[in-house]
Structure formats: structure tokens, C-alpha cells
Amino acid sequence: MTEVVDMEYAISEAVDDGQSLYLGGFTHLIPFAAGHEIIRQGYEDLDLARATPDLVYDQMIAAGCASTVTFSWAGNPGVGSLRGFRRAVEDGVPNEIAIEEYSHFGLVSRLAAGAQDLPFLPLRTFIGSDYPDHTDSIRILENPYDDGPDEIPVVPPLNPDVAIVRAQRADEEGNAQVWGIVGEIVEAAFAADTVVLSVEEIVDKRVIRSDPNRTLVPGTAVDYVVEEPYGSHPSYAQGYYDRDNEAYLEWDRRSETHESTTEWLDEWVYGVHDRAEYLEKLTTERFLDLQPQTSYATPIDMGDY
Amino acid sequence: MTEYTDTELMISRASQELQDGDTTLVGVGIPNLACNLAKRTHAPDLEMIYESGTIDSNPSKLPLSIGDPVLATGARSIVPMIQGFGYYLQSGRIDVGFLGGAQIDRYGNINSTVIGDYDDPTVRLPGSGGACEIASNTDRTIIITPHSRRRFPDEVDFVTSPGYVGGRTNRERLGLRGGPEAVITDKAVMRFDDGGEMYVESLHPGVTRDTVQQATGWELQFSSELVETNPPTEREIDLIRNDLDPDGVYTD
DSSP: EEEEHHHHHHHHHHOTTTTTEEEESBBBBBHHHHHHHHHHHOOOEEEOOOOSOOHHHHHHHHHTTTTEEEEEEEEETTTTTTTTHHHHHOOOSSSSOOOEOOHHHHHHHHHHHTTTTOOOEOOOOOOTOOOOOOOOOEEEEEESSSOOOOOOEEEOOOOOOOOEEEEEOTTTTTOOOOOOOOOTHHHHHHHHSSEEEEEEEEEOOHHHHTTTGGGEEGGGGEEEEEEETTTTSBBBBBBBOOOOOOHHHHHHHHHHHHHHHHHHHHIIIITTTHHHHHHHHHHHHHHTOOOOOOOOOOOOOOOOO | OOOHHHHHHHHHHHHHHHOOEEEEEEEEHHHHHHHHHHHTTEEEEEETTTTTEEOOOSSOOOOOOOOOHHTTTTTTOOOOOIHHHHHHHHTOOOOOEOOOOOOTTTTOOOOOOOETTTEEEEOOOOOOTHHHHHHHHSSSEEEEEOOTTSSSSOSSSOSOSSSSSTSSSEEEEEEHOOOEEEEEEESEEEETTTSEEEEEEOOOTTHHHHHHHHHHHSOOEEEEEEEOOOOHHHHHHIIIIIIITTTTTTTT
């Protein structure tokens, strides 16, 4: 049964110390509001999985939430390094973290295996690379058939305890519609035991039912729905707001040392009660600059039969 | 003749590697500028695909990351990552991939994972992203990187993305498709011989053999028909500066 709740409640109900989490959204619809709430509630010893840890995991790592990071590309997209992640890996600050590393397709294949309850999925990646020597779960099988390569790498399922995904809109049952870059949102939601869905807006179920092809995450897979406008800032929501590149550049500066990173967290995460307060602090001016012009899709006729 | 920068020369050379009708997997920065330049000049039907799953993107402004909203609006199609990597890339439907990296060896094997020991790295780099599957599954890869001894060591610390592995026959034996086609640096354009080893095809204007050899960690081979790299044309320079990167994000 899906519940419509606020972020504070959703995180306190869904997340526990020591769990594995997957915050979905590839550059688009990143669950920043949820990440900040996890930091505020002080969770520790989390196994954080995400293709691109991005700023959200950098912040969670710096806040001491992580014991393991499973990833495929750890950088500040278009800017440079993830300094929090690097400090943890290179110097053990604020704590040592273990890493488990894949390529994008390797990690997304793990989620797809998890979503389908398969013991593994094969892929034509990793042969000739050094990944199989360093990531124990990447195994090489002999191809049981005559056609194709003799050896085929496989990856095991990833079934996070909790997936947190976002969408532009959903109804109260958690039937979520996403447009723009979909990334690995669907696989993450189907692979996880518990799903928190955060949306820009909750809409009437007739809106959802009018366009079923756009519903990518069904309410049957969702446990908690949170309406959280601008919940992806400083990443973006297609059609709602753009990526706030200034914030990505600012993070690069503010995360220079562990002390300066902690100051940032004090100001922007611990220093605000929730996302609404965070938005007030950002000022309206900032959001006006991120507003795209409209570009409507042509409506389709599903036909009334 | 207009003065041009190293970056503008690299964009121009990378763009010349693309043929009309090619499907390319594009990264941000120089690859994106090279593809857009090719589309506006000799390859109007070039198809640009991004790792984020946007198919035939035509960005109206310079994307800052491979997942910008400008890549989604007006695309031919947008697919989940599992399909982009599976149905488009792994199936062999993509002609060209662009790769960069912190280290490249003579066989075009690339490291973008760690400098030093994997378990105790001197520098932790971002990792593969889609690079490992791009290097394994496209028909040809174009490698773009600054040229220095640090970046061209005798042996890479970690193979993130396989090139010709230990030679061309090795790559084929492993069941990998295609392979590195060209390496474009700020000093030269290099290709790969029948054995899969890198050689210098052309030196950029003002660059000597010695300069390139000094910046390479192994004894580099030079083509017996070594030529000077063609500089970017006036039209290319004008397009890059006034149309593709007017704010000089990548080209200043």
C-alpha cells in the first residue's frame, strides 16, 4: 500500500543504518532532497550504490553516511573531481570506505538482473580490461553456445534495501511518469525492496491514466510518495527547471577541504529543516534563471473504445 | 591565416575523422564540438548519441554534461540506459566512440581509473563510466588527449578501456569489436599499424619529431610518409568561435 507522506517521514520509515541504498536518476532527477534528509537524520554505515555518485553522494560521504560506495563514474559532471569521494578513498576522511567498481553498463545490468530476479546477466564489457581482477563479482563464464565469443563476463544482481527515485509527476498511488532522460530509474525501482518516490507534483490519477505509455514506475512498486517541488536541485527536472551549474561549480570550491565541506553542510543541510527552507534560502531569483521556455509534446489520441 | 589554438586544431582533426551518416557516441567538451562541427560542414547526417540515452541529439546550446536537458529536447528518441548500452552500443550499431584518459599506452589501452596501485591509489580518477563498453563495442574509437610523458607511459597503471590489448590479433581473439582508429593530441595525429601499435601519421605545425618523442614514454614509431597536420580552415575556426563555443568554455 502506497502512502503519501513528507520526506522526513519517508526517510525515517524507509532507511536504517547499515542498509544498501540506490538513489536513481542519471544526471536528471537526482534525489537531492532525499539525500539531504538522510544526512540530517544521521544515518551511518550505508552501502551507497549509484552509477554516478554525483554531488549527492559526495555530500553523504563527507557527512559520514557511507561505508561502501558502488559506482561506475565518480566525478563532478562537466566540472572535475568529487573531492569528498576522493578524500574518503585516498585518505580515509571522514572514514574509510570500501569501493566496488563497474562500468555504467555493468552496474545498470546488475540492477536489471536484480529487477528480474536473475542470478546474473551477461554483457560484452570488461574483457581485456583490468576490472575482473579488482571487482570480485565480475566473473567470466564460458559461452555455452556455439555462436559469439568463447568467454562472456557476467554480473550478479543488485537488490538494494531501498531505492529512492524521482519523477516529474505521479498520482497518489505512486504511478510515476518520467520524461527526458530516464537513466536507470525503472531498474532501480523494480530491483529494490522498499521504494521512496519523490515527485515535482502529485496529479489526479486521470492524468496518469490518459497516457499509460509514460508511466514508467507503477504504484505497485512504490511504498512512499513525497511531493517535493525542486527536489532535484541542483540537478534538473526536464520541463520544470535546468541544472544549476553555478551550484556544481560552487561545490567544487566549497568542498576543497573536509572543514570547508562541513561548513557547507552546516549551512545548506543541517542548517535548514527541510527542502522548503533550503529553497527559501536559495532565493526566487535563482529559480527564475533556471526556468526553461515551454516546448509541448503534441497530444496523442489513445482512442475511447 | 587566422591564429588558432591547440584545442581548435584538435577539434578540427577529430571532426575530419567523422564520415557523413556515422552514428557516434559523444562525450562533452572536444568530442561534442568536433561532432557539431562535422554536422555543420561535411557530415550533415551525423547521428549523435549520448550515454544518458538520448538518440540523435541536436543540442541548441553547448551541453555541460552528457545528461543535459538540451540533449533531450528535440531528440529522435530517448531510451533507458539499459537499452542505450544494450540495443544501440552492445549490438554493434554505433560507428564511432570518443575516449579520453589519464594514461594511454602504445596499443591504445586507456586508464581513467587510478594512478598508482588500485587498492592504494596516488590519484583516484572517476573510473570507466561508459568508456569500457564504448571501447569494446564501437567500430572505431577516437582518443583525444593532451600529449605528455605522464599521459603516454610505457605501461598504463590500470586498463579501464581495452585498445588492441597486446596487439591487434589479441583484440580479435578476445571477441572485441573494432578498435582505436586515431589518437589526436596537441602535438600530433597518431594511428595504429597492422600489429595494433601506435605510430605518428602527422606532426602539428611547429612540432618536431623530438618534441613528440620527448613527450612519449616509449620509442615511438613514425610513418615513412610523415606529414604536417592540416591546420583548421578559416570556416572551421569561425564556426567554433562564433557558433559552437561562443563563450569559449572549452576553446579559450
